[in-house]
Amino acid sequence: MALTIYNKISILQLAFFVPSLIVAGILSYRHGFRRSSGWIYLVILSLMRIIGASMELATISSPDNTSIAIGAQILQNIGLSPLILMLLGLVTRSYLAMSEKNRPSLPNARILRLLQLAVIVGLILSIVGGINTGNQVSKELVDGSPISYTIADESKAGTALMIVGYALLVLSAVALLLRIGSLPQGEKRLLIAVFVALPFVFVRLLYSALSIFDTSNANFHQFGGSTDAGYYVLGMCTVMEIITVIALEAVGLTLPYVPHNERGSILNPNRAVNRLDTYGQPLNEYPPSNNQYSPRARQGGSA
Structure with a gap:
């Protein structure tokens, strides 16, 4: 049986995200597992991709198991949220590394926490919406009907929160960039890495927005799309995620290790x-x- 484009994407994801998970675990241990550190979301993204790719490849031997195929698609669709949460965590880290007198009035720690919470809510809504849409598709496959579905309102709301979260993330990063001279050298590299990653995350966000709001374009259908739909997933999702992870993990490995009992004071000199x-x-x-x-x-x- 010939491999489909989605099977090949899954093989690529396994080849990349298995070692990425190891690096992400090292970075989380070295720099902290807190949400404000950002690195924990690299672990979550890598796990999502490994599990989703494994489920997709399992459809080769179980082509009639719609639950596996739908589960793999849901995991593919919600991969955007860990990327945004990861960048928000790193921006928060940069903000905390500044002394209070040099921090911008906006954003502040409370706003950054609220942004993370909003994106997490968006993630939850996207999962619920994906399950609801998947149930529609599953029912039609069981009935032998052509695939036709409507995007769940929860998916639309979740994607809208992602768009808002990304826009405010960019504004927050720009505000910190204007005061980059107040950051320690390592944190400067980290903030620059965030800006390197932002365009690639934007392309990933654009794909999600088109797949949710542009239902007339079969290239962006989550289920039963055009013959070229998989190549859009490869170029606008998988490759964008891989480049983002490489950029952030490469910089993360250059940051010095900070003992666990000193991390709070290193990230916030006022403490x-x-x-x-x-x-x-x-x-x-x-x-x-x-x-x-x-x-x-x-x-x-x-x-």
């Missing part, structure tokens, strides 16, 4: 006075001036 060593002594007073923090003193010896 430096609250940093403590392993014996509870503030690091700005290190070495300890009080014998109670000395290991030898606590063991009964002289400091």
Whole structure:
């Protein structure tokens, strides 16, 4: 049986996103698993692509299993949200790395958190909408009817939130770029990497918008599209995601490792006075001036 374009895309995704998952795990460990760090979304995207590609390839041996095919398509469609969340997390990291006096008034930490929440809501709506649309397609396949479906309102609302999230992400990144001189050297590289990734994420967003709002164009149909539909997925989705991940992971690997107990203060210099060593002594007073923090003193010896 000859491989379809979607099968070939899945093989490419497995070949790239399996090692990408390993790198993403290393970056998350080195720089933090918090949402504001951004790296955790690389892990989520890689897992989405690995699972989705595996489901797509499983249709080769189980062509009549519509649930697997629909599940793979849903995972393909929701891959945009981790990309936007990842960039929002890295922009948040850059914002926190600035001292308070150098931070722009907009965006602020609260707005960036709200943006992340809005995109997460968009992700949830996209999943619900994808399931509803998939149920329509599944019913028609079981009945032997030609594939015809309407885009669920949840999918439209989810994509709209993605568009708003991306637009505000760009504005936030530009506001920080205007003050890039206030960033540590490593964070400057990271912010530049965000700008490198933005055009590729835009192309990925454009595909999602067209597939949801331009139902007349068979090249962007989620199910039962034209014979060229797979090539649009390859060029506007898969390749864009791969380039984005390469750019961000490459820069992430150049950032110095920061111990877990120091990350909060490194990303926010205003908290430096609250940093403590392993014996509870503030690091700005290190070495300890009080014998109670000395290991030898606590063991009964002289400091």
